[in-house]
Amino acid sequence: MLILSRKENESISIGEDIEITVIQTNKTYTKIGIKAPKSSIILRKELVDEIKDDNLHSIVSDDVKLDDLSKKLKQ
Template identity: 55%
Template sequence: MLVLTRKPNESIVIGNDIEITVLEIEGEQIKLGINAPKNVDIHRKEVYLSIQQENNEATKTETNIMEKINEYFKEKT
């Protein structure tokens, strides 16, 4: 993990097209501004993990459906 120290209005750049700027520091909260291309998804970590969990559950459901379809056709033959 890279650890950087930044002050308000200072930025870091990721790759060629993502810039993260410290907008404000207030107590234990830091406000960040993120400038990135529209095709880059940006989520808070807890939201990202929730999306990943839902995607994994959806994949498992599809697998079960495919297994049932395979069983159905095996019984028919």
């Protein structure tokens, strides 16, 4: 992991078309601005984790239902 220090109004570039700028900082949070092509998908990490967890839970639930169905078909 690359760790950089930036002050307000300073930026970093990722590739040729993504720029991240520190907009505001205080003791509890940092606001950032992201300039990126509209085709880029930008999501908060906690949202990505929540979607992954929901998908995994759905798969496990579906597997249980399929096991029950399989048992009933074998009878």
